[in-house]
Amino acid sequence: MIFALICKDKPGGLEVRLANRPAHLDYLTALNAAGKLKFAGPLLDDEGKPVGSLVAVEAGDRAGAEAIAAGDPYARAGLFESVEIHPWNWVFNAPEAG
Numbered sequence: 001m002i003f004a005l006i007c008k009d010k011p012g013g014l015e016v017r018l019a020n021r022p023a024h025l026d027y028l029t030a031l032n033a034a035g036k037l038k039f040a041g042p043l044l045d046d047e048g049k050p051v052g053s054l055v056a057v058e059a060g061d062r063a064g065a066e067a068i069a070a071g072d073p074y075a076r077a078g079l080f081e082s083v084e085i086h087p088w089n090w091v092f093n094a095p096e097a098g
Contacts, residue, residue, distance in 0.1 A: 001058070002038055003065035004088040007074070008052040010081040016074075017050055023073035031057065031068065038090070052080070056088060 009017060031037040036058045043052035053074065059065040065085050069075060075083065090096075 001060070002088045002090060003057055003059050003062070003068075004084075004086045005053070005055040005057065005065065005069050006043075006084040006086070007055070007069070007072075007080045008043070008082045009050070009079055013079050013081075014049065016077050016079045020073045020077045020079065027071065027073055028055070036068065056090075062087075 028037055028040050038056035038058060040053065040055040042050035043054055045051045053072075055069075055072075057065060057068050059068060062085065069083055069085060074080060
């Protein structure tokens with residue numbers, strides 16, 4: 001099942017984000033290599049600055065998605081003010097459907 005992780009940064013978190021970005025990208029690269037990452041990218045404010053993350057992962061259940069979210073270096077560094085985890089159904093333009 002696909003889970004959408006909607007992560008919102010704490011106010012003033014840009015320095016924490018930048019300091020942990022290389023480890024975050026390595027983490028996502030490993031998830032991708034394992035076939036667990038569907039897509040990912042930053043949420044942006046009106047000026048185009050990152051204020052959070054949107055990550056879609058394949059996991060067997062909510063506990064698996066929670067473990068993936070908790071393992072993210074951004075989460076471990078305390079960047080996020082909130083993390084929402086939702087099961088998600090990819091209906092339009094899903095790669096598997098093409």
